[in-house]
Amino acid sequence: ETGVTQSPTHLIKTRGQQVTLRCSSQSGHNTVSWYQQALGQGPQFIFQYYREEENGRGNFPPRFSGLQFPNYSSELNVNALELDDSALYLCASSFSYGRGGEQFFGPGTRLTVL
Amino acid sequence: SQKIEQNSEALNIQEGKTATLTCNYTNYSPAYLQWYRQDPGRGPVFLLLIRENEKEKRKERLKVTFDTTLKQSLFHITASQPADSATYLCAPPSSSNTGKLIFGQGTTLQVKP
Numbered sequence: 001e002t003g004v005t006q007s008p009t010h011l012i013k014t015r016g017q018q019v020t021l022r023c024s025s026q027s028g029h030n031t032v033s034w035y036q037q038a039l040g041q042g043p044q045f046i047f048q049y050y051r052e053e054e055n056g057r058g059n060f061p062p063r064f065s066g067l068q069f070p071n072y073s074s075e076l077n078v079n080a081l082e083l084d085d086s087a088l089y090l091c092a093s094s095f096s097y098g099r100g101g102e103q104f105f106g107p108g109t110r111l112t113v114l
Numbered sequence: 115s116q117k118i119e120q121n122s123e124a125l126n127i128q129e130g131k132t133a134t135l136t137c138n139y140t141n142y143s144p145a146y147l148q149w150y151r152q153d154p155g156r157g158p159v160f161l162l163l164i165r166e167n168e169k170e171k172r173k174e175r176l177k178v179t180f181d182t183t184l185k186q187s188l189f190h191i192t193a194s195q196p197a198d199s200a201t202y203l204c205a206p207p208s209s210s211n212t213g214k215l216i217f218g219q220g221t222t223l224q225v226k227p
Contacts, residue, residue, distance in 0.1 A: 004157075031213065033213070033214070033215075035217075040219070041219050041220075042118075042120075042203050042205075042217030042218050042219045042220050043158065043203075043215075043217045044217070045208070045214045045215065045216070048213050048214060050213070055213060056208075056210075056213060056214050058214065090157050090158070092157070094213075102148065102160035102163060103148075103160065103215065104160070105150075105157030105158050105159070106157050107155075107156055107157050108155075108156070108157050110155075
């Protein structure tokens, strides 16, 4: 069984650029959630995808968008990068949602915006 | 709005002692609560889930309690070891979307040999 993988591991961008982060879910999981984690803070929920549809969104502006593909892998896109977007971006997969199931996190992508 | 509070100060204890971490929540009543462990530079790892109708849950040296009257969960590690040193995150679900977890800021535990 393959765990959750994310790419790239690290990324450096400049303000105003766009970035795409990728996540491959654990085998058998149909739900993906994305989180942003600033240094010293807990993860903040960005949005969740269930069977390719967005299923809930946190307090993030529309320049944060996502996709889930038929194989349940996912992308997080961030447009018009700002300095405050520098953080660890975590992807978590689970089987279904709302049932209290554990979420399996990937190792994260460290994004630095200069 | 829903608020999750964990002790932001690091907890330093001696090997072999019991570590107790606190998670308080306000303005709602979650149906369950999860605890995660996070090591530096890595994603969180699920440890335990406790539901509102369960007072206590155990897994090996870990014990979690859930007091819905006090709106508090306690996370205990007995016979602590240096390998238990990490940040521990409390995560109940959002009241509006139970698939969305609301994480506390985490408490860093340091176990000294």
